[in-house]
Amino acid sequence: MEQGPSEGRGIKSDETLFDIVEHIQDLDGAGVTELAAGLDIAKSTVHGHLTTLRDRGLVVKRGQQYHLGLKFFEYGQYVRSQLDIFQSGMFAVDRLEAETGEMSWLITHQNGKAIYVYGRGGDNDIDVNTILGTQVHMHFNSGGKAILAHLPDEEVERIVDEHGLPARTENTITDRERLYDELEQIREQGYALNLSEDLEGIQAIGVPLMVNGEIQGALSVAGPAHRMSKERCEGEILDHLRAATDEIDLTLAYR
Template identity: 50%
Template sequence: MKTPPNDGRSIKSDETLFTIIESLKQTNGAGVTELGDRLDLAKSTVHKHLVSLEHNDYVVNEGGQYRLGLQFFSTGIHVRNQYDVYHAAKERIDKLAFDIDEAVWLIVHENGMGVFVYGVAHNNSFTFDSTIGTRVNLHANSAGKAILAHLPENEVVDIIDHHGLPAQTENSITDRETLFDELEVIRDRGYAMNFQEDLQGLHAISTPVINDGRPVAGVTIAGAANRLTEARIETDLTEPLLEAVNDIELRLVYG
């Protein structure tokens, strides 16, 4: 959970509300007393927020156990539909996944993090429903690195200053200079690779979707490390990925 800002902009009641929502997400549902104990909040405070959330269909009360409601799903779908790149990429990602028999993902950049907004796990390597909506650090993800490589340097510095370079695995880049060196290689090469940097046993390749000179997303091919070897990535997957992203970029421009 994010640390709330301490510059006076944060409203305590709002922070409490979001803390309750995140806790319900983590626990898959809880009662008033459990939430109060877990979050060190008065039961009356928790109850007031839950009543408000229930009134607006954001939580469901099942015999005193509260869980998140499908209103969040409706809101999430609405947000995703606002991204032109989602509509431009969806059909092409489906085709790419079918052609190469691997999982393909669309990841967008939001507030210095990467967010999985669409994916096709054609060979059942992933449970894609549990991945959609996941937020990841950009520096330890192939799509994230592809996006960072095409952002202005001052924006990359701001992202690092805000989110840091936490290690996801022992292979994650945690040094700023090393990251900038790799971003330069990615710009020259045209794609980013991830060899078990965010998840053990996973390899991936990604290239950015550029629109009006800015990276609006990254398209990633991901799979088990023993299948997506560096040799296979470079000989069999690079060209199909670059062709797919080129088509997506054309669709963004010409609709």
Template identity: 55%
Template sequence: MDETDPQTVGAVETTFAVIGVLQDRGGAGVTEIANELDLSKSAVHKHLATLVDQRCVVQRGDEYRLGLGLFQYGSFVRNGYDVFHKAKPRVRELAEETGEMVWLIVEENGMAMYLFGDGGSLDINVDSLVGTWTHLHLNSGGKAILSQFSEERVREIVDEHGLPRRTARTITDVDELLAELERTRDRGYALNLEEDLTGIHAIGAPIVHREEVQGALSIAGAANRLTEERCHDEYADRLLTAVNDLELNLTYR
């Protein structure tokens, strides 16, 4: 591991790296973590012992797993977002109306996080995505959020996080992205036409309160069902109505 950045604390970075391995693997032993991070077993054990003491990791025999102590912190953070509380009923209503997946997405430090979701009539475990990060340019909600930023801020985000390709349709050129964001601002919503996952389309709109973007709502579904035409002709009005109602609730809370 690289712990040479003078602006960071190496021990803290190592702790979060250990947490990352446990998250990715669903649990691991000391040797497995040490090999993954190129650390000594004794160093890994010290970090794990500290995390266990703080109830952020639990030990089962020789295996360590993430603990509910982390859930406590995550729940506290999510509950601090007023848009989370206000958006939940709108997300559920849209999912019931459309039968499709509906998401509340927020931005932090130039990345998007799925803060809340409902799978509609689909047999999908939305909890597997809640709390995960993704690049803003990859999905409709993220592009909707980016459309509210200045060109300078968009370029800063691209410089920091890049424009990684997920499918053949992913936007990977910053000028193409800026043109797409201009179209998004003009019509009030963004489209994701198989740019994140092949076979999936989505439409997203920004949530703006007091001239600041609070996040975005998006509807996602199978491309053969949620066609580009239906996004424009049917789902756009539903989505924008839900967002407008949500913005009013944020204003008159």
């Protein structure tokens, strides 16, 4: 039986359109000629896609350059509002920042990546708005590891096969069996650590958020290693995280 578009690689024109969107984002704005050269497609094709995107409010033109439009923000806000854990998780993150003084995050997952849904910066010179919405590998992220530990084994295998275990620092787990051993430990202890596995000098702890027995996301707290020692993570910070997850559970139960 011949495969249709949904069963094969997809529709080529759609792939081209989204290549253009991603290239505009990567370049922080670009003109028709730049996009055509970067993607090796005809300028007429680029212009046609840009016209469609502009008509839908998905790109805007400033001078000779095209930039992504705020319509994407509308879509993102809608998607985030549909998450079961978002509203209660947002309040929990606000409290975690106030209680710990550290960067606090609500994280979910999609397509094998961890996604920062909501965050607060704590006493750090970091603009969390530049991180919100970004997708990262799960194996070097405390919230990501907390999520991975509660996914079915076959899904974890698929994620590792698809995305690999790239190193971010010398502390990143890059061995499959070592990762699986740590995921088993996370399931037993109920929390995951990131000990400078993503960024040198930054440590974090994450706990899973379960809804009706299914993993929906994670809460995490992160900060510089001199403040976020392993002992503090597994003591004071973990207590705050567990209290936050208990409150989220209660909120969802009576929703």
